[in-house]
Amino acid sequence: MSGVTFSVAALWMVLGASPSAPVVEDQVDLIEVNHYYDSQGRLIFDQIIFYEWSQCDARFHVTAWRLLKNSWQVPRKRWSDGTYTTTWRDGDIMRSVVGRNMRETWTQYDPELVERDFLPREYRRGLSPKIDALAKSEN
Structure with missing residues (x-):
């Protein structure tokens, strides 16, 4: 089995998905991987923050x-179009x-929390609802 084939097979096993699982896709202007540390330099959490340009x-x-729960969530560069x-x-x-x-x-502060001063959570677009993908998969 080639390295690429093995990697793809491992990804499907880790994610526990079948090729027909519904997918919700969103596009943003910037993805930030943030590592938040306390004042003692201890890692508190890793998160992915999605931004749109205003x-x-x-x-x-x-x-x-979203909290970054495993290494598969780290954004990967798509060389075909330069996106992540x-x-x-x-x-x-x-x-x-x-x-x-x-x-x-x-950082030693939470950028997402600081951003609430500029745009409160209730005014954020958010990610697409799951129901859209479920409806598409049933058709």
Whole structure:
């Protein structure tokens, strides 16, 4: 078995998905992998933060975020178009987010929490609802 074939097979086993599992796809302007440390330098958590560019405010606004639970969620560069993709199992569906840009940060504050001062959670777009993928898979 070639390395690529083995990697793909291992990915499907780890994610526990079948090729016909519904997939919800979203696009964002920026994906941030953030490593949040306390004042003693101990890792508190790793998270992925999704941003959209706001023309009005001339800055990125948080769209959504998720805890980074395993290495398969780390965004990977797609060399075909230069974008970055992160994919994970979200309940009974697969979720995939494509970002035009990606950055990795190490902070002693939570960037997502700070961003709530600029755009409160209730005004964020969020990721696409799971129900969309489930409806598509039933057709």
